[in-house]
Amino acid sequence: xxxxxxxxxxxxxxxxxxxxxxxxxxxxxxxxxxxxxxxxxxxxxxxxxxxxxxxxxxxxxxxxxxxxxxxxxxxxxxxxxxxxxxxxxxxxxxxxxxxxxxxxxxxxxxxxxxxxxxxxxxxxxxxxxxxxxxxxxxxxxxxxxxxxxxxxxxxxxxxxxxxxxxxxxxxxxxxxxxxxxxxxxxxxxxxxxxxxxxxxxxxxxxxxxxxxx
Numbered sequence: 001x002x003x004x005x006x007x008x009x010x011x012x013x014x015x016x017x018x019x020x021x022x023x024x025x026x027x028x029x030x031x032x033x034x035x036x037x038x039x040x041x042x043x044x045x046x047x048x049x050x051x052x053x054x055x056x057x058x059x060x061x062x063x064x065x066x067x068x069x070x071x072x073x074x075x076x077x078x079x080x081x082x083x084x085x086x087x088x089x090x091x092x093x094x095x096x097x098x099x100x101x102x103x104x105x106x107x108x109x110x111x112x113x114x115x116x117x118x119x120x121x122x123x124x125x126x127x128x129x130x131x132x133x134x135x136x137x138x139x140x141x142x143x144x145x146x147x148x149x150x151x152x153x154x155x156x157x158x159x160x161x162x163x164x165x166x167x168x169x170x171x172x173x174x175x176x177x178x179x180x181x182x183x184x185x186x187x188x189x190x191x192x193x194x195x196x197x198x199x200x201x202x203x204x205x206x207x208x209x210x211x212x213x
Contacts, residue, residue: 035074042067055195058181061172061203068207081212085148088208089141091201096137103130115178116188122178140164140205147212158213165209172202 046063053060102110104127115122125133146153147161174180178191180199185191 035070039067039070039074042070050200054192055197055200056186060200061181064203064207068211072211082148082150084208084211085144085150088205088212089144089148091205091208092137092141092144095201096134096141099130099134099137103127103134112189112193115185115190115194117178117185144208144212147209161209161213165206165213168202168209169206172199172206174199 042063046060046067049057049063050060098106098109101108102113114125143157143160143164145151146157172180174183176182176184178185179194180202183191183194
């Protein structure tokens with residue numbers, strides 16, 4: 001009897017959630033001008049959820065995705081592509097610069113950059129691996145700018161952009177254990193920063209590549 005009651009309650013909660021999302025979706029479909037306020041409400045909801053849960057509850061990412069979708073509907077085709085490309089590239093370049101500094105011996109921030117398992121770092125990245133990551137980030141920044149029209153895009157550029165969006169999206173989702181939206185290991189210094197900053201950055205970069213594509 002208790003199981004049936006729990007299932008019934010869970011079904012009602014799921015139904016309520018679906019209705020809450022279908023309401024704004026219906027408004028956008030029949031009246032696109034309301035996209036701006038819907039985007040604002042969803043963005044504020046995502047920010048509040050992220051701050052209230054210290055980034056540990058994945059709902060903030062869903063709110064953000066909804067906000068970006070509504071904003072994309074409200075703007076004319078191609079709007080904001082250049083600005084998104086330059087902002088995303090600047091973010092990637094900044095992260096690449098930090099990795100270059102780590103490869104050169106800087107210790108600031110390095111202690112919280114690697115997942116911890118059982119009180120120990122899961123791996124120790126050497127200078128070569130750190131430089132490789134920095135190079136990949138700089139390449140992603142150049143690709144994002146090319147997608148945004150800063151310079152000619154090679155024939156394979158759009159496929160590379162799709163691959164970059166998938167890579168950052170996969171990092172945002174994580175391995176279900178140590179990193180990402182659905183990680184099980186909490187309470188470590190890395191886990192706190194991953195929830196507050198690292199994973200949101202990956203979500204933002206996924207959104208940036210998706211937007212310019």
